[in-house]
Amino acid sequence: MSVCEGKTFRYSNASIISYGSVAGSVESEGPFGDEFDEIIKDNKGSAQTWEQAEALFQQKALKHAMDKANLVPEKMDLVFAGDLLNQCIGSSCGLKDYYIPFFGIFGACSTFAEGLILAGAMVNAGYVDNAAAVTSSHYSSAERQFRFPLNYGGVRTPTAQWTATAAGAAIISASQKPPFIKAATVGKIEDMGITDANNMGAAMSGAAYDTISRHLKHMSSHPEDYDAIITGDLGEVGSNMLYELFKRDGISIEQHHKDCGLMIYDREKQDVHAGGSGCGCSASMMCGHFLKHVENGDLKRILYVATGALMSPTIVQQGESIPGVAHAVEITYK
Amino acid sequence: MSVCEGKTFRYSNASIISYGSVAGSVESEGPFGDEFDEIIKDNKGSAQTWEQAEALFQQKALKHAMDKANLVPEKMDLVFAGDLLNQCIGSSCGLKDYYIPFFGIFGACSTFAEGLILAGAMVNAGYVDNAAAVTSSHYSSAERQFRFPLNYGGVRTPTAQWTATAAGAAIISASQKPPFIKAATVGKIEDMGITDANNMGAAMSGAAYDTISRHLKHMSSHPEDYDAIITGDLGEVGSNMLYELFKRDGISIEQHHKDCGLMIYDREKQDVHAGGSGCGCSASMMCGHFLKHVENGDLKRILYVATGALMSPTIVQQGESIPGVAHAVEITYK
Numbered sequence: 001m002s003v004c005e006g007k008t009f010r011y012s013n014a015s016i017i018s019y020g021s022v023a024g025s026v027e028s029e030g031p032f033g034d035e036f037d038e039i040i041k042d043n044k045g046s047a048q049t050w051e052q053a054e055a056l057f058q059q060k061a062l063k064h065a066m067d068k069a070n071l072v073p074e075k076m077d078l079v080f081a082g083d084l085l086n087q088c089i090g091s092s093c094g095l096k097d098y099y100i101p102f103f104g105i106f107g108a109c110s111t112f113a114e115g116l117i118l119a120g121a122m123v124n125a126g127y128v129d130n131a132a133a134v135t136s137s138h139y140s141s142a143e144r145q146f147r148f149p150l151n152y153g154g155v156r157t158p159t160a161q162w163t164a165t166a167a168g169a170a171i172i173s174a175s176q177k178p179p180f181i182k183a184a185t186v187g188k189i190e191d192m193g194i195t196d197a198n199n200m201g202a203a204m205s206g207a208a209y210d211t212i213s214r215h216l217k218h219m220s221s222h223p224e225d226y227d228a229i230i231t232g233d234l235g236e237v238g239s240n241m242l243y244e245l246f247k248r249d250g251i252s253i254e255q256h257h258k259d260c261g262l263m264i265y266d267r268e269k270q271d272v273h274a275g276g277s278g279c280g281c282s283a284s285m286m287c288g289h290f291l292k293h294v295e296n297g298d299l300k301r302i303l304y305v306a307t308g309a310l311m312s313p314t315i316v317q318q319g320e321s322i323p324g325v326a327h328a329v330e331i332t333y334k
Numbered sequence: 335m336s337v338c339e340g341k342t343f344r345y346s347n348a349s350i351i352s353y354g355s356v357a358g359s360v361e362s363e364g365p366f367g368d369e370f371d372e373i374i375k376d377n378k379g380s381a382q383t384w385e386q387a388e389a390l391f392q393q394k395a396l397k398h399a400m401d402k403a404n405l406v407p408e409k410m411d412l413v414f415a416g417d418l419l420n421q422c423i424g425s426s427c428g429l430k431d432y433y434i435p436f437f438g439i440f441g442a443c444s445t446f447a448e449g450l451i452l453a454g455a456m457v458n459a460g461y462v463d464n465a466a467a468v469t470s471s472h473y474s475s476a477e478r479q480f481r482f483p484l485n486y487g488g489v490r491t492p493t494a495q496w497t498a499t500a501a502g503a504a505i506i507s508a509s510q511k512p513p514f515i516k517a518a519t520v521g522k523i524e525d526m527g528i529t530d531a532n533n534m535g536a537a538m539s540g541a542a543y544d545t546i547s548r549h550l551k552h553m554s555s556h557p558e559d560y561d562a563i564i565t566g567d568l569g570e571v572g573s574n575m576l577y578e579l580f581k582r583d584g585i586s587i588e589q590h591h592k593d594c595g596l597m598i599y600d601r602e603k604q605d606v607h608a609g610g611s612g613c614g615c616s617a618s619m620m621c622g623h624f625l626k627h628v629e630n631g632d633l634k635r636i637l638y639v640a641t642g643a644l645m646s647p648t649i650v651q652q653g654e655s656i657p658g659v660a661h662a663v664e665i666t667y668k
Contacts, residue, residue, distance in 0.1 A: 004407060004408045004410070004432075004433045004434060004435070006411060006412070006434075006435035007411050007412075007435070007461065007462050007463075009461045048652075049652050051648055051649060051652065052652075052654075073338060074338045076338070077340060077341050078340070078341075078520060082438075082440060085646070085648070086420040086421070086646055086647075086648060087420070087440070087442065087644055087645065087646040088440050088644075089644070089646045089648065089649050092523055092644040092657050092659075093649065093654065093657070095523065096523040096524075096525055096657050098338075099338045099522045099523070099524075100338060100340075100522065101338070101340035101341070101519075101520035101521065101522055102520070102521065102522055102523050102659060103439065103441070103448055103452070103520060104416075104439060104440035104441050104448070104644075104659075105437065105438060105439055105440065106416060106421070106422045106438035106439065106440045107437070107438050108421070114437055114438070118437070118452065121455070121456065121459065121461060122455065124459075125455065125458075125459030125460075125461075126459075127341065127343045127455060127459075128341050129341075145648075185435075186412060186435035186436070186437060187435065187436065188433045188434060188435055188436055189426055189429065189430040189433070189436050190430075190433075191430055310421055310422075310423070310426040310438075311421065312385075312419070312420055312421040312423045313420075314385055314419070314420060314423065314479075315385060315423055315427065318382075318383050318385065318386075320386075320427065323426050323427070323430050325426075325436060325438075
């Protein structure tokens, strides 16, 4: 692990004024199926390919967020977007018809937190009046690209996670309405030496530990100060590794920890192995569920830590290990 | 083209305090071969694969920049990095050993401008004391990923561009020393309907036109106010299309325009078809050549417009067109 401290950014003027979520079939059957703004039951909608379907999910998620804020694309100043697909085509194809100034970002499943941090920073500093963070993932496009074509019918390992078919979008602006982005800590790349492309949770746990540790230190806060510390998609394997890492420091975070990957599906009834994953997993859980509860005050202070396994089939085939990264965003009611 | 205006950001406190460049064999034989900080003659160095070679180029480019500024990784606050490889592994593998807080960005060949804009914005707003922008490209890793394995020996079309084997890194901080980042305009995704993966220049020209037009309008400036308007890698085809697009507005930019893709190689002697391309092309030309001339006052005001074709082999094979994006950064001596 690293000695570099980095900085924790503070925000005084960044509110998440609206958010939208779109989810697919398997997600609609999970415990939060009713909370998403839109369900696309066939996972494809009007699209002809899985990649275009993923793009459609992003387009719709941002549309829901814009509609709720009474914003049209011409009134949007900036969008940060990215996804898991090579060259982030879910974002570029999904958002191109809006003609909003566009910054592509890549952090694998940490992308939504990266987007919130940067969109919040640009608004808070006054560069723009509003900025959006958008991301997505799609089970079918991800399996084809990262593992095997679905038609191959490969058996999945117990450590494998199920890439969520979902998208989330949030719009940040200066406003007095919660949820507020209050602070953020940018992750460093941490390589745990994991070479198994079916064990993403383990590859990300070290990065999550490092980022959460630095955030708590810089904020002089403790796990019990948060209503929830929400990781993106460590899944069962990665969550347990996170607990072990914190135990070495004498810190217990289990009671305060939630993982979107463990929440989005009903693991008793749905065959998703170690849990959900994909940029869209935590983005849709934030935009479908958690942000509502910060907005209405049920949750006063949360730490959202999206975790990304920077996994490339190319380097996995070349025998390299999979680096991880995690970015933390502190979101509050007041 | 779009009606959305976007914002042009202004900076008062962002200086490019140092910059480093690394280039490969073909680039070393071009007209600027002597200006790069380091040449890796076999394009591979100590790496075992082309992907790891590209990562090495990024690692070295940032090392050169840090060394010149007397900075060590522990003193770096933030790095924005990306490249053309799937999942941006040139960046994640190349920079992971530095343990610097890391934001992955993706804008294809527009990546270096995106990095400068964001690194400059974070420094200028006081979130961090320093931030780096790093990017790379590599002929051999790019050809394999985007077109054909080199061993296949495919014949290249006249519109094809040569992906530069090069990397560039710049560190931004608050300083009174030029070059200064003064203003920036974020590009929108513009789709010219190009479906030919060997005609990137055409795919990017519309985006370059839109971004330059908006930047000039917002700054109340004209092409003749700049010592150079430097596009990333439009190449011959894209540059000519850019001139045509501006001619419709009665604006002639030819006399003030330079294109890194047309400069980096000696096209009389080197068989590079329509010119150079790749994130590393304009990044190395900026960090090897242009920034020096702004630093010493030869160039007083330049507009650097990195252009990216958001090309994905997947969507090209599916018959989709290739969207383009271009980001503009105004860099000045005073």
